[in-house]
Amino acid sequence: MAPTECFNCQKSRAVIIRPKNRHKLCRECFLAVFEAEVHETIISNSLFTRGERIAIGASGGKDSTVLASVLKTLNERHDYGLDLCLLSIDEGIKGYRDDSLETVKRNSRQYGMPLVIVGYGELYGWTMDQVVEQIGKKGNCTYCGVFRRQALDRGAERLGIKHVVTGHNADDVAETVMMNLLRGDLPRLSRGTNIVTGSSSSDIKRSKPLKYAYEKEIVLYAHHKQLDYFSTECIYSPEAFRGSARTLIKDLEKIRPSSILDIVRSGEEMAALVPIPDGGQAAPEEDSAVGGCGSQNGRTRGGEMAEMEKTLTENEAAASLETEIKISPLQTSAIPLPKRKNKPKKPQQKPTSKKQVLGKCERCGYITSQKWCHACTLLEGLNKSRPKTTIEMEISPEEEESSATLRRQMEQVQLTG
Amino acid sequence: MPGKQLSSPCMDCRDADSVFMIRSRRLCRNCYIRFVDYKVFRRMEKYRLRKDIPKTGPCRLLLPLSCGLGSAALLHMIHTQIEDFRSKPYGPAGFDLHVLLIDLSCISSRRLPRDDIVEVLQRRFPLASFTQLPLHSIFEFVPDLQEVLPKYAGQGYADDYLLSSKERLDAFRASISSATSAADVDSILLNRLVVAFAKRIDCLGVLWGDSDDRLAARTLASVSKGRGSSLTWQVSDGMSPFGLEFNFPLRDLFTVELQNYANSFPELADIIVPDTPLSDNVLTKNLSIDQLMLRYVSSQGTKYPGVMSNVTRTANKLEAPRMLTDRRRCALCDSFIHDLGGPTMDDKKSSSLPEFCYACDRSRPGLS
Numbered sequence: 202m203a204p205t206e207c208f209n210c211q212k213s214r215a216v217i218i219r220p221k222n223r224h225k226l227c228r229e230c231f232l233a234v235f236e237a238e239v240h241e242t243i244i245s246n247s248l249f250t251r252g253e254r255i256a257i258g259a260s261g262g263k264d265s266t267v268l269a270s271v272l273k274t275l276n277e278r279h280d281y282g283l284d285l286c287l288l289s290i291d292e293g294i295k296g297y298r299d300d301s302l303e304t305v306k307r308n309s310r311q312y313g314m315p316l317v318i319v320g321y322g323e324l325y326g327w328t329m330d331q332v333v334e335q336i337g338k339k340g341n342c343t344y345c346g347v348f349r350r351q352a353l354d355r356g357a358e359r360l361g362i363k364h365v366v367t368g369h370n371a372d373d374v375a376e377t378v379m380m381n382l383l384r385g386d387l388p389r390l391s392r393g394t395n396i397v398t399g400s401s402s403s404d405i406k407r408s409k410p411l412k413y414a415y416e417k418e419i420v421l422y423a424h425h426k427q428l429d430y431f432s433t434e435c436i437y438s439p440e441a442f443r444g445s446a447r448t449l450i451k452d453l454e455k456i457r458p459s460s461i462l463d464i465v466r467s468g469e470e471m472a473a474l475v476p477i478p479d480g481g482q483a484a485p486e487e488d489s490a491v492g493g494c495g496s497q498n499g500r501t502r503g504g505e506m507a508e509m510e511k512t513l514t515e516n517e518a519a520a521s522l523e524t525e526i527k528i529s530p531l532q533t534s535a536i537p538l539p540k541r542k543n544k545p546k547k548p549q550q551k552p553t554s555k556k557q558v559l560g561k562c563e564r565c566g567y568i569t570s571q572k573w574c575h576a577c578t579l580l581e582g583l584n585k586s587r588p589k590t591t592i593e594m595e596i597s598p599e600e601e602e603s604s605a606t607l608r609r610q611m612e613q614v615q616l617t618g
Numbered sequence: 619m620p621g622k623q624l625s626s627p628c629m630d631c632r633d634a635d636s637v638f639m640i641r642s643r644r645l646c647r648n649c650y651i652r653f654v655d656y657k658v659f660r661r662m663e664k665y666r667l668r669k670d671i672p673k674t675g676p677c678r679l680l681l682p683l684s685c686g687l688g689s690a691a692l693l694h695m696i697h698t699q700i701e702d703f704r705s706k707p708y709g710p711a712g713f714d715l716h717v718l719l720i721d722l723s724c725i726s727s728r729r730l731p732r733d734d735i736v737e738v739l740q741r742r743f744p745l746a747s748f749t750q751l752p753l754h755s756i757f758e759f760v761p762d763l764q765e766v767l768p769k770y771a772g773q774g775y776a777d778d779y780l781l782s783s784k785e786r787l788d789a790f791r792a793s794i795s796s797a798t799s800a801a802d803v804d805s806i807l808l809n810r811l812v813v814a815f816a817k818r819i820d821c822l823g824v825l826w827g828d829s830d831d832r833l834a835a836r837t838l839a840s841v842s843k844g845r846g847s848s849l850t851w852q853v854s855d856g857m858s859p860f861g862l863e864f865n866f867p868l869r870d871l872f873t874v875e876l877q878n879y880a881n882s883f884p885e886l887a888d889i890i891v892p893d894t895p896l897s898d899n900v901l902t903k904n905l906s907i908d909q910l911m912l913r914y915v916s917s918q919g920t921k922y923p924g925v926m927s928n929v930t931r932t933a934n935k936l937e938a939p940r941m942l943t944d945r946r947r948c949a950l951c952d953s954f955i956h957d958l959g960g961p962t963m964d965d966k967k968s969s970s971l972p973e974f975c976y977a978c979d980r981s982r983p984g985l986s
Contacts, residue, residue, distance in 0.1 A: 378841065379838070379841070382837070382838070382841060382929055382932060382933075383925060383928075383929060384928075385928040385929070385931065385932040386932075387932060387935060387936070445918065449838075449910075449914060452902050452910055453842050453907060453910065455902050455903040456797075456798055456902065456903055456905060456906070456907055456910060457796070457798050457842075457843075457907060459980060460842050460843070460844075460907065462844075463842060463843055463844030463976075463977070463980060464841055464842055464844075466844045466846065466958075466976055467840070467841040467842070467843075467844050467845060467846025467847075468841075468846060469846070469958055470846030470847035470956045470958065471841070471846040471847070471849065471936060473847070473940055473941065473942055473956070473958070474846075474847060474849075474850060474936040474937050474938065474940045474941060475935075475936065475937075475940075476935060476936075476937050476940075506918070506921070506922050506925055507921075507922070509922070509924070509925055509928075510921075510922040510923075510924045510925050513924030513925065513927075513928055514642075514924050517641070517924065
C-alpha cells in the first residue's frame with residue numbers, strides 16, 4: 202500500500218493519525234499544529250503578559266515536560282517575553298519522586314530554565330513516606346493533594362512569582378467535569394473547567410495552557426519530539442481503581458473522538474449556569490480543583506462511589522423523616538396567619554448558606570476560610586500521633602486505646618476531608 | 619385481639635404481606651402504589667392548584683406518549699389524579715390532559731402496540747384527549763426545517779420536494795452516518811415536533827415520561843455531546859427556551875419501580891411496548907453516546923442508584939437565566955446559543971450557513 206500523504210502539507214509521509222480528528226499528518230505538521238493550538242489557547246485567553254515571570258509546575262511526567270518544551274518553543278517563536286522557570290514539589294516518595302526529580306533536573310539543563318524544588322519534608326516536617334507509614338496506604342492522596350497545592354503556592358512565593366502553570370490536559374478537565382457531575386459538586390465542576398483559577402482567593406494565579414490538548418496528543422508530541430520524561434506512576438496509587446469517570450471518557454473517545462473537547466465545552470457552559478449563593482463570589486478554591494497527580498487523576502480509592510451512595514441513602518432517609526416539617530409551609534401558605542410559624546426554621550437554614558469569609562490561617566498565614574488552613578488541620582492530626590520524644594516508654598493499655606481512637610478519628614478526617 | 623400472622627408485613631399499613639421492596643422498605647401492593655403515585659402527585663401540585671398560573675380558563679398540558687414504560691405509566695398516574703380531582707364537587711380547577719402519540723417506527727424498532735391504539739387509549743383514559751402523529755409530520759408543523767435540513771446535512775443529502783415527507787425524512791436521516799449524530803438529531807426532531815404541536819393546541823407545558831435513570835443517562839450523554847447548557851431544559855423542570863414549561867414528573871422514580879407499578883395494572887399491559895434490551899455484544903465504538911450512557915447508568919445504577927439520581931438532581935440545580943446569550947437561536951434545535959467567547963474549536967466557519975449551536979454543529983454529517 203502506498204504511504205499516505207500528510208493531510209496538511211501533502212508532501213511528506215503521514216506517520217500520525219491525530220486522535221482528536223483522525224487527520225493523518227506527518228511529524229513536522231503534527232508538531233506545528235500542536236504548538237499552534239496551544240499558542241491559540243494562550244492568545245485567545247490572554248494567559249500571559251509581557252515580561253511576566255512564570256513557574257511551570259514540573260513533575261517530570263509527560264504533561265509538564267511537554268508544557269515546558271512547548272512554552273519554551275512558543276516563547277521564542279512568538280516572542281512572549283516570558284521569564285520561565287521550573288518549580289517541582291518533592292513529596293518525599295522514595296523510588297518514585299527522587300527518580301522523577303532527576304528527570305526534572307535534566308529538563309532544567311536541557312531547556313536552560315532554573316529549577317526550584319520545594320519539599321514536603323522542609324515545609325511540613327512530614328514526607329509522604331512518613332505520612333503513609335502513619336496512616337496507611339488508603340486515603341493518603343488527600344494529604345498529598347492538600348499539601349501539594351500549598352507547596353506550589355509557597356514555592357512560587359519563594360521565587361517571587363505570581364503565576365504558576367500546570368500541565369492539566371483536556372482529558373483531565375473532562376474527567377473533572379464527569380466526576381463532579383457524578384459527585385453532584387457543581388462549584389468544583391465550575392472551578393475545574395476554568396482555564397485560570399485561584400486568582401480571587403490567592404494572589405498566585407494558576408492556569409492550564411494545555412486545557413484543550415488531548416492526553417494522547419501530548420504523548421505523541423513527547424514521543425516525536427523525543428522529550429525526556431518519566432513515566433512511572435506514583436507507587437502509592439497503583440492499586441487505586443480506575444475511576445468510573447475515566448473509563449467512561451475512554452469509551453466516549455472511542456465512539457466520538459471529539460467528545461473530550463465536547464465535555465470540556467459542556468463544562469464551560471455549565472460553569473456559567475452554576476448558582477452562586479447570596480450573590481457573592483463563587484466559593485474560594487481550597488483544594489485543587491483538578492485532582493492531584495497526573496497519573497491518578499480521576500481515579501479514586503476504590504469504594505468512593507459506594508461511600509457516596511451510602512451518604513446519599515442516609516440523606517434520603519433523613520429527608521423522609523423530615524416530610525412533616527416540609528409539608529407545613531405548603532399548608533400554611535393558604536392561610537396568611539401561621540406564616541410566623543415558619544420563622545424559627547430560618548436560623549436553622551442560615552448556617553448552611555453562610556458566606557465563606559477568607560482570612561489567614563492562624564498557624565501558617567495561608568489563605569483559608571477556617572481558623573486553620575486545610576494543610577494545618579491535617580498536620581495537626583498527624584503531629585498528634587507522632588511521639589514527641591524519640592525514646593518511648595512502654596505504652597500502657599489505656600494509651601494504646603486512645604491512639605486507636607485517634608486513628609479512627611483520623612480515618613474520619615480522610616473521609617470528610 | 620391477636621393481629622394477623624404475616625410473615626413479612628408491609629412496613630406502612632402492617633395489614634398485608636409485603637410484595638415489593640422500595641428504597642429499603644418492604645411494602646404491600648397498595649402502599650407501594652400509593653408511594654409511587656405520591657411522588658408524581660407532588661410534582662403535579664403546581665397545575666392542580668394552579669400556582670402562579672391563572673385560576674380560571676383553560677390549563678392544558680401535553681403528554682408525549684411513545685408507548686414505552688415511562689410515558690404509559692405517567693399517563694396512568696396522571697389520569698388517576700384527574701379522576702380524583704374531578705370527582706370532588708368543590709375541588710380545584712386542575713388541568714386538562716392532551717396526549718400526543720408519536721409513531722416512532724420510522725426512527726427506531728419501536729412500533730405502536732396495535733393499530734387501533736388511539737381508540738383503545740381513549741376508551742381506557744376517557745378524561746384525556748388523544749392525537750396520533752408520525753415523526754415526519756414535523757415538516758408540516760415546522761416548515762422552516764425544510765430549508766434547514768439540507769444545509770445542515772451538507773453535500774450528502776439532496777432534498778427532493780416531490781417525495782413524501784416520510785421519504786424526505788428517511789433520506790435526511792440516511793445521510794447521517796454516525797450512530798451518535800443520528801440519535802442526537804432524532805431526539806431534536808422529536809422535541810421540535812412535540813413543542814410545535816403543544817403550541818398549536820395552546821398547551822401551557824409538556825409532561826415528559828422520563829424516569830430518574832433515563833434522565834441521568836440523558837444528562838451524561840448531553841454533557842458528552844457538548845450540550846451542557848441544554849441541561850436546563852432537557853432534564854430540568856421549568857420554563858424551556860421554547861416558551862413552554864417542561865416537567866419531568868417521574869424524576870424521583872427508577873425504571874424498576876415503574877415496572878413494578880405497571881405490572882400492577884393489567885390495563886397497561888397491552889399498551890406498553892417493552893424496550894429492546896441492548897445487546898452486550900455490540901462493540902463500544904458502534905454504540906451511540908446515548909446508548910453508552912444508558913448502559914452505564916443501568917450497570918452502575920443497580921449498584922449505586924443514589925449516585926445516579928444525584929446526577930439528575932445536580933443538573934436540575936443549574937440556573938438557565940445565568941446563560942450568556944444574546945438570544946440567538948440554533949437553526950436545528952431551536953435552543954439559545956450559549957455564547958462563551960474565547961476560542962472556538964471549529965476549524966472553519968462559513969457565514970452562508972444558518973447558525974447552529976456548538977453541539978448541533980458537532981453532529982453534522984462529515985464532521986464526526
